[in-house]
Amino acid sequence: MNADLQVYNSLTRQKELFKPLNPPRVGMYVCGPTVYNDVHLGNLRTFTSFDLIYRWLRELGYSVRYVRNITDVGHLENDADEGEDKIGKKARLEQLEPMEIVQRYTNGFHEAMRIFGNFPPSIEPTATGHIVEQIEMVKQIMAKGLAYETNGSVYFDVREFSKTQAYGELSGRQIDELMSGSRDLDGQSEKRDSLDFALWKKASSEHIMRWPSPWGEGFPGWHLECSVMSSKYLGMPFDIHGGGMDLKFPHHECEIAQNVAATGCSRPVQYWMHGNMLTLNGKKMSKSDGNFVLPGDLITGKHALLSRGYSPQAIRFFFMQAHYGSTLDMSEEALQAAEKGYHRLSQAYSALKELKAEGNENPGVEVWAERCHKAMNDDFNSPILVAQLFEAAKWIQSAAAGNIKLSPKVLQTLNQEFERYFVRVLGLNEIQESSGKEVLEQVMELILEIRREARIKKDWGTSDLIRDRLSKAGIVVKDGKDTSSWQFEF
RNA sequence: GGUCCUGUGGCCGAGUGGCUAGGCUCAGCUCUGCAAAAGCUGCUACAGCGGUUCGAAUCCGCUCGGGACCUCCA
Numbered sequence: 001m002n003a004d005l006q007v008y009n010s011l012t013r014q015k016e017l018f019k020p021l022n023p024p025r026v027g028m029y030v031c032g033p034t035v036y037n038d039v040h041l042g043n044l045r046t047f048t049s050f051d052l053i054y055r056w057l058r059e060l061g062y063s064v065r066y067v068r069n070i071t072d073v074g075h076l077e078n079d080a081d082e083g084e085d086k087i088g089k090k091a092r093l094e095q096l097e098p099m100e101i102v103q104r105y106t107n108g109f110h111e112a113m114r115i116f117g118n119f120p121p122s123i124e125p126t127a128t129g130h131i132v133e134q135i136e137m138v139k140q141i142m143a144k145g146l147a148y149e150t151n152g153s154v155y156f157d158v159r160e161f162s163k164t165q166a167y168g169e170l171s172g173r174q175i176d177e178l179m180s181g182s183r184d185l186d187g188q189s190e191k192r193d194s195l196d197f198a199l200w201k202k203a204s205s206e207h208i209m210r211w212p213s214p215w216g217e218g219f220p221g222w223h224l225e226c227s228v229m230s231s232k233y234l235g236m237p238f239d240i241h242g243g244g245m246d247l248k249f250p251h252h253e254c255e256i257a258q259n260v261a262a263t264g265c266s267r268p269v270q271y272w273m274h275g276n277m278l279t280l281n282g283k284k285m286s287k288s289d290g291n292f293v294l295p296g297d298l299i300t301g302k303h304a305l306l307s308r309g310y311s312p313q314a315i316r317f318f319f320m321q322a323h324y325g326s327t328l329d330m331s332e333e334a335l336q337a338a339e340k341g342y343h344r345l346s347q348a349y350s351a352l353k354e355l356k357a358e359g360n361e362n363p364g365v366e367v368w369a370e371r372c373h374k375a376m377n378d379d380f381n382s383p384i385l386v387a388q389l390f391e392a393a394k395w396i397q398s399a400a401a402g403n404i405k406l407s408p409k410v411l412q413t414l415n416q417e418f419e420r421y422f423v424r425v426l427g428l429n430e431i432q433e434s435s436g437k438e439v440l441e442q443v444m445e446l447i448l449e450i451r452r453e454a455r456i457k458k459d460w461g462t463s464d465l466i467r468d469r470l471s472k473a474g475i476v477v478k479d480g481k482d483t484s485s486w487q488f489e490f
Numbered sequence: 491g492g493u494c495c496u497g498u499g500g501c502c503g504a505g506u507g508g509c510u511a512g513g514c515u516c517a518g519c520u521c522u523g524c525a526a527a528a529g530c531u532g533c534u535a536c537a538g539c540g541g542u543u544c545g546a547a548u549c550c551g552c553u554c555g556g557g558a559c560c561u562c563c564a
Contacts, residue, residue, distance in 0.1 A: 031564070039564085046564035086562080170560075177492060177559075195560045222562085244564030245495095251563090275564065276495095282556070286563065319511070322503060327496080329556070334502045337514035341502095344513085346528085382505050387512035397528055402519085460523065467525085485527090 005060065007240075008325060008379045010272040011170055011246065015379055020239050021270065026062045027234035028054065030268075031226055031243035031251070032124070032316045034071040035105035036087045039112055040292035041133025041315075041330070042285030048242045048316060049324035051118040053242070053273070056376050068121040069226060069232045070109075072102040072128050073219055074209050085219070088208040098208050102128075112295045117427040123233050128227035134220040134228050138199045138213075140262040141165035146396055147261075150190035152202030152216040156257060158195040166258050170272060173251035197254050199224055223254035231259060241269040242412045244285075245276050256420050279329045280305070310335050313428055317342035320382040320426050325346040341390075342428065343397050347487075349422055351400045353417060363395045369417045378427060383421070385421055402481075416434070448477070 005018040005279045020026045030050045034037050047068075057064045058368070074087030113120070127134075141147040146161050147154050158167055162175050178195055186261055198221035204208035206474040210217045230238065236259060243252060252272065259268035277284045293303055295447040301309030314341050318338035368388060375384035392414060398404045447466060454462035467477045474489045 032527090033564075034562085043564045049564090172493065173560080174493085242564095245558070249493095249559060250561090277558070277564080279557080281496090284558070288563065311503085316553055326503085329502080331502080333514085339514095341513045351528090381504075383513095384511075387504070390512060394529085398530095401529055403529065421528055458523070464524080471526095476526070479522070480523085480527080481521075486526095 004322040005377045006054075006379050007271050007273065008392040009270075009271070016271070018271065019236065020062065024061060024063050024241065026057055026064045027238035028057070028064055028066050028240040028242065029070045029226070029234055029238065030066070030121070030241075031059055031247055032068040033105075034074075034086070034110050035102050035109060036074060036090045037105060037107050037287060038294050038296075039105075040258050040285055040287060040294055041294060041298060041365060042278040043244075044112060044295055045278040045319050047113060048116060048118055048319050049275040050242050050273075051427065052320070052324065052382060052425070053123075053240075053380050055427060056380055059376075059420070059425055065123065066119075066121040066231065066233060067123045067125065069229050070102075070106055070124060070126045071222075071225065072099075072106070072126050073225065074098065085207050085209055088206070091208060099128075100368050102126075115299075116295065116316050116427065119427075125233065126478075127220065127229075128209075130225060130228055130232070131220065132230060134224050135200070135211075135213050137224060137228050137258065137262050138220075141199060141258065144261055147199055148192065149215050150192075152201040152218060153190055153198060153214055153355075155191050155196040155222075156199050156254070156261070158197070158257070159191065159193050160343055161257055161261055165257070165266070167257055168249075168253060170256060171253050173249060173253070197221060197223065197250065199258070199329065201451075218319055223251055223258060223328060227250070227255045231263065236263050236265045237268050237270060239269075240271045241275060242273040242275065245274045248274060259417060264271045275324050276327045279327050282329060284483050285330075306332055306335075310339055313346075314342045316340040317345075317386075317426075317428055320428070321386055323379075323381060323383055325379070341386075345389055345393055345422060345428070348389075348396045349418060350487075352396045355396065355406070355411060356401075357406055357411045358407035360407040361404050362410045365392075365395075365410050365413045365417070371412060372417060376421075382426065384416070385426065389418070389422060413420050422472065444475070448486065449475075452484065 003054075004014040006015045007018045008015050015230065030047070032047075033043055050066075050068075054066050072087065073436065074089075086120065087098045087101055090096075091101050094101065096104075110120075138147065139154065142149070142154065145157075147156050149155075158175070161167055166179070167175060168279060200213060200215055200218050202216055202218045207219070209219055211219060230241065241252070241255075256268060260266060271409060280291050282328055283289070283291050293305070295312070295315075297303040298306065298315060299309050299312060301307065315338075316336070318330075318335060319328065321338060321341070368391060372385055372388045375381045376387060378384070395406075396414070396418075399406050447470070451463050451466045454460075454466070470477055470486070472488070475486050476489050478485050478487065
């Protein structure tokens with residue numbers, strides 16, 4: 001196990017040496033989606049970032065328990081008390097049971113995650129499955145005198161909490177600034193202070209999703225489920241908590257406050273990690289602003305901003321070319337560049353498997369492998385890793401072209417490491433091979449053989465006919481020095 | 491308004507106080523019946539203005555631009 005992993009910790013705002021609390025085990029919690037709508041590409045990017053992190057931790061030999069929740073409770077749409085339950089609203093609009101909505105979008109989410117090459121988490125708990133635990137935590141916090149009830153709702157008392165504990169540390173906020181910044185809220189609020197947030201909300205009569213509690217029928221506050229489920233499955237404190245940058249405040253700040261209040265543990269999470277936003281037209285991708293692209297749109301190309309579709313693998317590669325902590329701007333031009341780059345690596349990966357050791361040259365694979373490892377250990381720097389893979393791709397293609405002759409040992413290392421980083425760490429597999437590949441393989445072998453003979457006879461008519469017709473069928477013929485190979489058109 | 495992040499070559503994107511990431515595009519060459527693929531070569535950028543330094547794109551200040559959060563959001 002390599003002990004040199006550096007992780008950027010949002011809490012301390014610096015890179016730190018990663019030291020798990022109970023090695024070789026690592027507990028990682030990531031805020032999952034709210035399933036009342038389709039996930040868009042921005043959501044996907046964040047989850048893909050944490051997939052990369054998960055994969056690397058595993059590669060380092062850690063035994064990771066990866067918990068990612070499904071928010072299926074539905075929360076208030078706006079701050080006004082008349083706000084409607086999101087899932088309930090959608091259910092009414094679509095004439096469905098709330099749980100039917102939840103199921104539909106959960107399925108869609110899982111499907112998108114699978115298509116884009118993300119591993120499922122170890123545990124995927126739902127908020128509705130942990131109502132009892134959430135009520136328990138509300139009770140604990142109330143028992144500490146850090147929450148109060150008003151009209152069947154329970155609020156966290158931020159003022160009181162901040163007398164003994166830090167609030168706002170993660171997001172770098174000062175209580176007093178927050179006070180002045182949020183003064184525009186109405187005075188009718190049930191909250192004693194505008195900074196307070198709901199632990200439990202009383203359900204209005206129209207509310208569909210509701211549960212009995214000591215304070216009457218209601219539903220849990222948005223931040224509560226994560227505090228409850230992370231501590232339930234990972235213990236308190238635990239190693240890594242991740243999520244999108246936009247959740248830092250107030251969500252993660254409230255989560256911390258809840259856990260601290262309920263358990264007394266002053267630092268519930270050792271490493272806070274935040275994935276940055278995917279932007280479109282320079283602006284954050286966002287459901288509510290209508291500035292988003294759905295995964296399906298991207299694959300089919302049916303979107304106003306796209307002229308054609310892109311493969312999930314190419315899109316994943318596009319994500320991997322940027323660091324998870326940086327914003328990434330999406331444009332068709334950028335996607336096309338990523339697609340081509342991905343294609344090159346994919347081709348190199350295929351070529352590598354066919355490569356035979358023919359000499360004793362070594363372009364420096366040991367140093368190269370070390371660089372790959374270092375890149376990932378430096379806060380999961382996938383762009384650097386990708387650059388390294390291109391370096392290897394150059395060697396592979398040079399060897400395939402006969403320009404350099406690799407030694408057996410070099411070839412073995414190259415195979416082992418390329419496979420490791422390209423497939424296992426970045427999650428970029430070869431272009432999906434269709435079923436019936438073996439049959440097609442043989443048929444193609446025959447066709448290329450016929451073409452080869454035609455070419456020897458300089459029967460260009462036949463040769464070109466074969467090439468052109470295959471091209472129409474989506475197969476590209478690549479002529480080498482004495483042999484030809486083929487592949488599906490990208 | 492407050493807090494914070496950011497500005498890199500035609501485009502996308504790493505990065506470090508000194509040893510010119512990488513990809514895409516573009517141009518030339520090699521290979522080739524042609525094309526494609528592949529290989530080779532070329533394209534030396536860090537918003538602007540000051541300052542610190544032997545030396546800054548990298549540190550500091552100011553100016554201008556972009557963005558995030560402060561409200562549901564990955």
